[in-house]
Amino acid sequence: MDKQKTGELIKSARIKKGYTQVELGDLLGVTNKAISRWEKGDSFPDISVIEELSRVLDIRIQDIVIGDVTEPDSETAVTEVVRAVKLQDKVKKRKFISSGVSCIAAGYMLVCGWYSFRGQADNSILGYLTVSLAIMIAIMLAGEKSGGVHMHNGNAGGRVYNIIGFASMGYCFIMMIACSCIFNNHEVDLWKIARYIGKIINVQLIIVFVLNLAVLVIQDYINEHKYEGVMSEAYSLVTACFMSMMYACFLHTLSDIHSFNKYIMIIAVVAVIEMLAAYFISFRIKKHNWSFEK
Known part of the structure; x- marks a missing residue:
């Protein structure tokens, strides 16, 4: 069964019919x-519509399944139909699992964001967020590995998602550097950080978090409906969400102005290292799959 050949067959039959x-x-x-x-x-017609598709386009069911109008023997045709049924059942299961994992992940990130941006957490949450980011990335990598290599990898849409994530991470870091410059140059008291400057930065971090989470959800939705349940690969979006949460948590729990610069760098380095590791592993997965297919 070849989805590309089946697609070409359907297109030529549709054009021939004038539809x-x-x-x-x-x-x-x-x-x-x-x-x-x-x-x-990109996808294969559902078994439930293949019979009607065959009737409308005047092409045999076995030709649709195989993607060729040659005369295969009956055993080959039956084998391909059974294979198509099993494949679609697998795709449906993958979509169900992917949707469930995406909903749980988005819900977990919302809970983390709620505690981080409202200042209801202590210093220990920075460690939890670091570990959570690693777990989230690992889940995404597992979803990518199980989904295999698809045509949308590296497309324009994927690049846009990653640009948004990278830009958001850079914006968070620049905000914190600017905040550090203000503190160092004007010796701002700690209480002024929490009451004034901190609140302004916190609002911007919330905006970054909501934007990246929304884009991540949109990308997951597109992947599940267009690319057969493959999970999102824009690791920069997830990293930007967690980076904004870590900086917000850091601002709310800040007790020593002299350690400000150090923790800004530590948070950025940890987030970037985890993200780069994810992209490296993702590249290895694609390379392995491509080599296997060849």
């Missing part, structure tokens, strides 16, 4: 986006 993607979608009871994904080879 647009919207018209074919209306006849089958699916969206034109679903038709587009089939024709691009």
Whole structure:
């Protein structure tokens, strides 16, 4: 079974019949986006619509499954149909698991954000957030490994997501450096940090957190519906969320102005190291899969 060949077969049959993607979608009871994904080879028609698709386009079911109009023997056709059913069952399970993991992860990050930005945590939460970031990245890597290599890897959309994450991390770091310069140059009292400057920075950190979490959720939704349940690969978005939480927690628990610069750097270095490790492992996963496929 070859999704690319099946997609080309569906496209040529649709054009031969004179249907647009919207018209074919209306006849089958699916969206034109679903038709587009089939024709691009991003996904495979669900078994429940293959019979109707065969009737509408006047092509045999076995040709759709195999992606070729040659004359395969009946045993090959049956084998490919069974294989398609098993594959789609696997995809549905992966989508269900991916959706569940994404919801739990987003919920956990919201709880962490609630405690971090409201100042309801002590110094120990910095360690918890560091470990949580590592666990979140590990879950994403596991989802990527189980999902395999897909066509959307490295596409324009993925680059935009990562740019948002990198820019957010840089913005958080620059804010804290600017805050450090103010403290060092003007000898601002600790109580003024908490009451005035700290609140302004905290609001900006909340905005960074919400923006990156929202983009991460959107990307996960697109991946699950367009790329068969593959989890998000924009590790920079997750890192930006946790980096904003760690800085907010640091501001709320700050007790020694002289250690400010040191902890700014420590938080940034730890977050960046975990993120770079994730991208390196992700690269190795892709390279291994590509080599295996070849």
